[in-house]
Amino acid sequence: MAGTKERIMAAGAELFRRNGYSGTGLKQIVSEANAPFGSLYHFFPGGKEQLGAEVVRSSGLAYIQLFDLFIDPAPDLISGIEAFFAAGIATLEATDYVEGCPIATVALEVASTNEPLREATADVFTAWIDAGTEKFARFGLGREAARTLTISVVNSLEGAFVLCRALRDTEAMAVAGATSVDVAKRLQGEQL
Numbered sequence: 001m002a003g004t005k006e007r008i009m010a011a012g013a014e015l016f017r018r019n020g021y022s023g024t025g026l027k028q029i030v031s032e033a034n035a036p037f038g039s040l041y042h043f044f045p046g047g048k049e050q051l052g053a054e055v056v057r058s059s060g061l062a063y064i065q066l067f068d069l070f071i072d073p074a075p076d077l078i079s080g081i082e083a084f085f086a087a088g089i090a091t092l093e094a095t096d097y098v099e100g101c102p103i104a105t106v107a108l109e110v111a112s113t114n115e116p117l118r119e120a121t122a123d124v125f126t127a128w129i130d131a132g133t134e135k136f137a138r139f140g141l142g143r144e145a146a147r148t149l150t151i152s153v154v155n156s157l158e159g160a161f162v163l164c165r166a167l168r169d170t171e172a173m174a175v176a177g178a179t180s181v182d183v184a185k186r187l188q189g190e191q192l
Helices: 004-019 026-033 038-045 048-072 079-092 101-111 117-135 143-167 171-191
Strands: none
Touching: 004 026, 004 038, 004 048, 004 101, 026 038, 026 048, 038 048, 038 143, 048 079, 048 117, 079 143, 079 171, 101 117, 101 143, 117 143, 143 171
């Protein structure tokens, strides 16, 4: 069984993903975590802001593993990108459009109002760009092209999650995947 701190972080991640940072209260988090209220301040003396920053960084590291899961085993770059976006569609459908990206949810809410959380989301996005650049470069793309593709994929994926959740339809994710494949093909063609 997970310890109290881990349960609080898991509950925070889930609630931030579903309700956003502002829409999630501390009492709600400790209730969901089945933890005493005082334990929140024991583990997170900086309160909700510290918890939020730690959840963002922790969740970001977990999501970075998606590159390992979908891109590493792919026989080629295009198949990997297609698998990445197909997984996004499957997640949206399986969760009735509730699951999205907790990093983007928090970033949209606090980027201009909360510097520690903005920094946490920026750190995560930077790590994703670095990881994606490494993964895509393995398929023969130069570093600049691999970075461009990674930024395009992250932009498309995050935007598609927003549209899909709002519209309750996966069309935007399918279009984002096809667009990312087109970008990858163009960048591969430029490398020849």
